[in-house]
Amino acid sequence: MTFPVVGMVGGGQLARMTHEAGIPLGIRFKLLSDTPQDSAAQVVGDVVVGDYRDLETLRAFARGCDVITFDHEHVPTEHLRALEADGIPVRPGPDALVHAQDKGVMRAKLDAIGVPCPRHRVVSDPEDVAAFAAEGDGFPVVLKTVRGGYDGKGVWVVGSVEEAAEPFKAGVAVLAEEKVDFVRELAANVVRSPHGQAVAYPVVESRQVNGVCDTVIAPAPDLDEDLALRAEEMALNIAKELGVVGHLAVELFQTRDGRILVNELAMRPHNSGHWSMDGAITSQFANHVRAVLDLPLGDPRPRAKWTVMVNVLGGDYPDMYSAYLHCMARDPQLKIHMYGKDVKPGRKVGHVNTYGDDLDDVLERARHAAGYLRGTITE
C-alpha cells in the first residue's frame, strides 16, 4: 500500500479545508471543481475542471482515485452507483447519502428507527397543507422542498393556506413540518468509518440569522449532561443505521419542554463543526479524511473550555484583507479562515474561531472580528 489518492467532488470551502487537513497526512488530493476559481481549486495542486452531473466526467475523474468523497450532496444517486459498479469506493455511499439529499426519505427513515422528529408529512397541495395544520396546532407550518434546499433556501414558514401556494410552484415534492417551539438549535456531529469506528464531538449550540448559521458555541452552554449524551448517542445511532461514512452533522431543535428533535442531516464536514479546526484535538476535516480512508479516527475532544465560531458574511465593503490589520492587532489569538471567495452581500466567505476560558470574552472577540471583517463594526 502506498499513499492513497482522495478524490473530492466539489470545489467549495469544505473541499478547501479538507485539503488543508489532508496535507499533513501525506495523502494525494484530487479535486473535481466547477471552475478553476472555486475556493478549493485555488489551493489544490491536482484539479480537474468539470461538471459533476456528467457521468463520464465523474468516471474519468474517479480513475486513479482510491476513494471518492464530497464537498456537497448534489451528485445524482445513479452516478454514485455507477462509480461503485466501476469498483471505486464512494464515501458516504449512495444509500446513505440519499437521506441527506431527500428530506422525505430522511424523515421516513428516522421514523423507522425511532428518532424523534418534528411532526411531518409529505403534502400534495395547499389544501393538504391546511389539513396537515389542522391535524396539529394549526398554522404556521414549515414547508420544505424535499430536494435542493440549503441555508434557508427551499424553506418557507407559511401562516395560511394562501401562503402555502409558493413552495409547490417548483414542481418538487414538498414536506410539511410543525413549526417547533424551540429554545435553541444544537448540532451533534459524529464521524464514522467503514469498519464501524465512530467518534462524537461535543454537542454545540448553533445560532442562525435569517436561516443562515451565524454563531456556533462549543460545547453548548448550560446543556444538561443527560441531554447532551442522548444527542450524541442519537447522532451515532443515525450514522450507524444510515450507513454513513465520514462526517455526519445532525442539526437539532432543543424544545421548550426539554426534548431534542432532528431538524436536518448533512453528510460531509459542516458549518457547525468549523470550531473544531482550532478547538478540538482532531478537526472534523481531519477526521473526515481519516474516515473515508478507513484509518483510525482522531480524538474529537475540545482543547479549550470554550470555542466560538462566527461566520464572516460578505458585506458592502469588498476589501476584507485590509481589515486583517485591525483584527490581528486587536486579538493575537484570533483564528481567521477565509475561503478565497469574492465578497457578495450575504455570502459565506469565511469564518473566525476564538477560544479560551471565559465564554463572554471568547464570544465578544469572535463577534468583533467577524463584524469588522464584514464591515458592520468599524472600531
Next chain:
Amino acid sequence: MTFPVVGMVGGGQLARMTHEAGIPLGIRFKLLSDTPQDSAAQVVGDVVVGDYRDLETLRAFARGCDVITFDHEHVPTEHLRALEADGIPVRPGPDALVHAQDKGVMRAKLDAIGVPCPRHRVVSDPEDVAAFAAEGDGFPVVLKTVRGGYDGKGVWVVGSVEEAAEPFKAGVAVLAEEKVDFVRELAANVVRSPHGQAVAYPVVESRQVNGVCDTVIAPAPDLDEDLALRAEEMALNIAKELGVVGHLAVELFQTRDGRILVNELAMRPHNSGHWSMDGAITSQFANHVRAVLDLPLGDPRPRAKWTVMVNVLGGDYPDMYSAYLHCMARDPQLKIHMYGKDVKPGRKVGHVNTYGDDLDDVLERARHAAGYLRGTITE
C-alpha cells in the same frame, strides 16, 4: 488592497507547511519548485517549475507576486538584489539572508553586536587549524565550510592536523570553531515583521542524532528562567540587528558552565519550530506568512504544558502509510505530518507531534510513533 500573492522559492517541506498555514488566510500562494514532484509542489495549486539559480526564471516567477520568501537559503545574493531592484519585496532580504548563507559573515556580525559565540576564526589550511587549536585547548576542533552546509553536512570534528585536510578540498573558505563542552542544544525561535514587531517562541531543547535533529521538546525542560529570557532576548536582538523579516531560528549551545552560545542561524521556518504546528497558539509557519506580509503577528505561546516533536527519517521499509493504522489506533491524539517525499534511509520524510501534561508520556508517544513509522519499532 486585495488578497496578496506570496511567492515561495523552493518546493521542500517548509514550503509545503507554509502553504498549509497560508490557506486559512485566503492569500494566494505561488511556488517556484525544482520539479513537479517536490514536497510542496504536490499540494500547491500555482506551481512554476524552474531553477532558482537562474535570474530570468526568478524574475519571471516574481512578476505578479507581492512578496518573495524562501524554503531555503541558497538563492544567490545578487539575484535577490536584482529582484529588489525590480521592486519586489524580498523577505528576508539579501542583507539579512547573507548571515544565514555565510557562517564567516554570521560570526563576524555576531561578534560585532556582542552576541556570545564559540571561539572561532576563518582558517586557511591545516597548519592554520593547528595554530587555532593551540590558541585554545587544542584538538579536537570543529571545521565548517562557510557556505553550503546543513544537517551535519559540511561539518567536521577533527582530532589532528592530518584530519584537518579534508574540509579544504572543496575550495570553499573554512571556519574553525572550538568544540563546545555543551550539556544540551537549545533553539530560540523568533518572528519579526518589516514594521519591527517581533514575537518569541518559548526556548526549546533540540536533540540531535548524527548531526540531524531528532527530538524537540517545548519548552526546554528545567531551563533556568533567566537563561530562557536571555536566550529569547538574544534571538530578538539578532533578528533586529540583522534586519531579519520572517522566522529566525537561533540554535544554541547550553554550556556546562551555564552560558549560551550561538551555534547556527536559519532565516526561515525551522525544524526546531515544527512543534508549534500543534503546540502553539500560532505556528511558526502562520507567523512567517504574517511577517512577510507585514501583518500583525500571532500569539506564539504554547497551548499545552509540553509538546514534543520527533522527526521521521526514512528507514529500510518504504511503506509508511500502512504504519498509520497502528500509530493512529494506539494514540488518537497523535499528530502526523508527512511531507510526500520518497523514503530513503536517513532522509527527513515527516515528523510527529504529541502534547500533554506529562513529559514522559508525551515523549514516549512521539518516539514510539516516529519509530514505528520508520520501522525501527514493530510493536
